[in-house]
Every structure is written in structure tokens, then in C-alpha cells.
Amino acid sequence: MSRDTALVSADWAEKNLETPGIVFVEVDEDTTAYDGGHIPGAIKIDWKQDLQDPVRRDFVNQEQFSALLSERGISNDDTVILYGGNNNWFAAYAFWYFKLYGHESVKLLDGGRKKWELDARVYTKDVPSRAATSYSAKAPNLEIRAFRDEVVQAIGVKNLVDVRSPDEFAGRLLAPAHLPQEQSQRAGHIPTAISVPWSKAANEDGTFKSDEELAKIYGDAGLDGSKDTIAYCRIGERSSHTWFVLKELLGQENVKNYDGSWTEYGSLIGVPIALGDEPGKA
Amino acid sequence: MTSPAAANIAAGCAAPDQSAPLPASVDLQKETVITGIVNTAEGELVGGAYVRLLDASGEFTAEVVTSPEGVFRFFAAPGSWTLRALSRFGNGELAVDATRGVNEVALSVATV
Numbered sequence: 001m002s003r004d005t006a007l008v009s010a011d012w013a014e015k016n017l018e019t020p021g022i023v024f025v026e027v028d029e030d031t032t033a034y035d036g037g038h039i040p041g042a043i044k045i046d047w048k049q050d051l052q053d054p055v056r057r058d059f060v061n062q063e064q065f066s067a068l069l070s071e072r073g074i075s076n077d078d079t080v081i082l083y084g085g086n087n088n089w090f091a092a093y094a095f096w097y098f099k100l101y102g103h104e105s106v107k108l109l110d111g112g113r114k115k116w117e118l119d120a121r122v123y124t125k126d127v128p129s130r131a132a133t134s135y136s137a138k139a140p141n142l143e144i145r146a147f148r149d150e151v152v153q154a155i156g157v158k159n160l161v162d163v164r165s166p167d168e169f170a171g172r173l174l175a176p177a178h179l180p181q182e183q184s185q186r187a188g189h190i191p192t193a194i195s196v197p198w199s200k201a202a203n204e205d206g207t208f209k210s211d212e213e214l215a216k217i218y219g220d221a222g223l224d225g226s227k228d229t230i231a232y233c234r235i236g237e238r239s240s241h242t243w244f245v246l247k248e249l250l251g252q253e254n255v256k257n258y259d260g261s262w263t264e265y266g267s268l269i270g271v272p273i274a275l276g277d278e279p280g281k282a
Numbered sequence: 283m284t285s286p287a288a289a290n291i292a293a294g295c296a297a298p299d300q301s302a303p304l305p306a307s308v309d310l311q312k313e314t315v316i317t318g319i320v321n322t323a324e325g326e327l328v329g330g331a332y333v334r335l336l337d338a339s340g341e342f343t344a345e346v347v348t349s350p351e352g353v354f355r356f357f358a359a360p361g362s363w364t365l366r367a368l369s370r371f372g373n374g375e376l377a378v379d380a381t382r383g384v385n386e387v388a389l390s391v392a393t394v
Contacts, residue, residue, distance in 0.1 A: 033347075085347065086345075087345070114332055114368075117330055117332075117369075117370060118332070118368055118369070118370060119370075120370040165342075165343055165344070166337075166341065167343070167359075172359075173359075176343075176344050197341075197342065199342040204334075204366075204368065205368070
């Protein structure tokens with residue numbers, strides 16, 4: 001649980017593209033990016049097709065995850081290097097997921113696709129073929145996943161970190177500004193949540209800021225290091241990015257990601273909602 | 283893909299196809315669309331550039347990747363914004379005063 005164990009640099013990645021036992025995995029919602037060119041040797045995981053249950057509103061279970069990784073040729077003892085677009089949002093989500101299902105060695109490529117592109121590093125369209133394995137996922141570790149009832153109980157008690165943009169937090173927007181704004185659920189935030197947009201944790205090139213900078217950002221925002229923390233966003237991927245920062249880079253204990261996030265909370269009947277730029281009262 | 287934006291709302295946070303026509307569901311009486319192209323000083327279109335939308339205080343708001351034709355698009359609100367592009371051909375910046383409807387701009391990148 002530190003920068004050394006959770007993160008690899010683009011330089012390191014470039015030197016280890018063919019190292020046995022290391023599997024590069026691109027994770028995106030829009031996998032046309034992978035199809036148009038990816039890091040040599042990398043396989044792809046589709047956030048929606050591969051990681052979400054096709055029927056229930058939930059992600060794939062232990063058996064489905066085992067089957068997915070077996071089919072993609074990933075072994076329990078492989079080191080998995082995850083990267084993707086959107087400043088590694090979906091890669092961070094997948095990282096959380098690999099941890100949830102107990103994968104031993106998983107790391108994020110710092111900067112993801114963006115840094116790779118800005119550095120003008122090599123892409124390929126060749127899709128590697130990996131022999132199937134018999135992957136065995138562990139039972140889900142719910143110490144890192146928060147559910148709605150727990151979130152409601154955390155109001156005024158635990159650290160709640162809202163990582164959406166300030167306008168989404170305040171209730172002025174329902175979605176990020178690269179999407180049309182029409183949406184049906186209520187706007188606002190969970191009362192007592194502090195607003196620390198995920199982007200505060202990233203440099204312009206998509207890499208994470210230094211541990212010192214990160215500690216200052218969350219400290220200044222009012223995160224109480226003695227309390228447990230739940231991070232949320234709209235659908236749980238941006239908050240995976242912040243979960244990764246708090247848990248894996250800063251080494252905080254008891255940090256959960258609420259993947260139901262605002263799309264669930266903002267549609268619940270009877271729960272409190274705060275509007276405006278302030279956290280609000282419990 | 284008749285309505286990529288609508289599909290993406292249901293699915294998550296990834297940006298819709300940046301070059302696709304505006305979906306019919308987008309109401310231009312209400313939406314403030316900031317759209318344009320990224321090009322080099324020589325006028326070549328830059329696909330794969332990262333374009334960020336910064337608010338009036340310089341805070342990050344959103345980011346998209348340009349289409350192969352160099353096109354990007356944001357759904358914002360009326361007011362002052364800054365567009366900043368990063369690419370393997372260099373970076374660029376542009377201030378925009380957006381009004382309701384479609385605001386079209388061109389953003390040039392160059393190595394410093």
C-alpha cells in the first residue's frame with residue numbers, strides 16, 4: 001500500500017512489456033480506443049460488457065470474474081498492470097475490483113493512455129493471444145465496498161468524499177460537462193460530504209500528484225484521518241480513482257468506494273440531500 | 283449508433299463519439315455546446331488530443347479526446363471558460379465566452 005507497490009511508471013512499463021508473468025490490461029468504457037491502438041501486448045477488458053452483470057444492476061460476481069480472467073488468460077500469480085483512458089478512471093475501477101476479488105499483485109500504470117499518448121510512445125493494433133487459465137477469484141472483500149444503508153448511516157459520522165465536479169456537488173449539474181445535461185434523478189450531494197473533485201489528485205498529464213501534495217489536498221479539504229472514509233461520484237469510477245489515492249497511495253485504513261454513488265443515492269426515496277457548495281448539516 | 287450520447291448517459295461517464303452529429307435529444311434552446319477542432323500551426327487536424335474545459339477560476343471541469351478528425355465537444359453553461367489542449371504535437375489554450383446554443387472554436391497546438 002504505497003506508491004512503490006501500487007503504481008508503475010510509463011518508463012518501467014515500456015521496459016517490461018515482454019516480461020513473463022506481467023500482463024498489461026487496458027480497461028475502458030469505450031473500447032474503440034483499444035481497437036485503434038494499444039500498448040504492445042496488452043489485452044482489453046470492457047468496463048460495461050465484461051465487468052457489469054448483464055441483467056442485475058450490479059457488477060459481475062466471483063464466478064463470473066473467475067471465468068472472465070480465465071478466458072482472458074490471466075493467472076492468479078500474474079502481476080496485472082492496468083491502464084486506460086479518462087485519466088485511468090476505469091482502470092482504477094478495475095483495480096478496486098481486482099482487489100475486491102483478492103488478486104495478489106495488481107498495479108496502475110501512472111498516467112494511463114494519456115501519458116502514453118503525450119509521450120508519443122508506441123501503440124499497436126495487434127491483439128495478443130493468451131492461453132486460457134483456470135483463474136480462481138476469492139470471495140469479495142466488502143471492507144472496500146460501501147452500500148447505500150451504510151452511506152446513509154455515515155452522514156455526520158464518517159468522512160464522505162464527493163469526487164464529482166463542484167457544479168455536480170452543488171446540484172447545478174447532473175452529469176460531467178462532456179455529456180448532455182438531461183437526467184432524471186435529483187441533484188445535490190450527501191449531507192456532510194466534503195467536495196474534493198478527483199481531478200485535484202491528478203496532474204495535467206494524468207499522473208498522480210506527489211504524496212505530499214495529495215496529503216495536503218485532502219487535509220485542507222477537511223478529511224479527518226482518524227475516521228473511516230467513503231468515496232462516491234456518479235457511477236463509482238471517478239471515486240475509484242480517489243479510493244486508490246486514499247487507500248493505496250496515502251495508505252489510509254478503512255476506505256470504501258460507494259459504487260452505487262449518486263445515480264443510486266440521488267434516486268432513493270426519503271434520504272437527505274444537501275444543495276449548494278457547502279457540505280451541509282447531518 | 284443512432285444516439286451515442288443517450289447511450290452513454292445510461293452507461294457511464296465516457297464521452298460520446300466526438301464527431302457524431304448532435305443527437306436529436308439535445309435541446310439547443312437549453313444546452314450550451316462548446317465545440318471545435320484542434321489543429322497545428324500548419325493547419326493539420328489533431329486527433330487523439332486531450333481537450334480540457336476549465337471554469338472561470340481555472341478549475342478543471344471536464345476532458346475529452348478529439349476524434350480522428352480533431353473534433354471535440356462539451357456541454358457546458360453560458361459564461362467564461364478556458365479550453366486547454368494537450369497533444370503529442372504540443373499544447374494550446376483558448377478563452378471562450380459561451381452563450382446558449384452552439385459555440386464553435388478552433389484551438390491551435392504547438393510545442394513551446
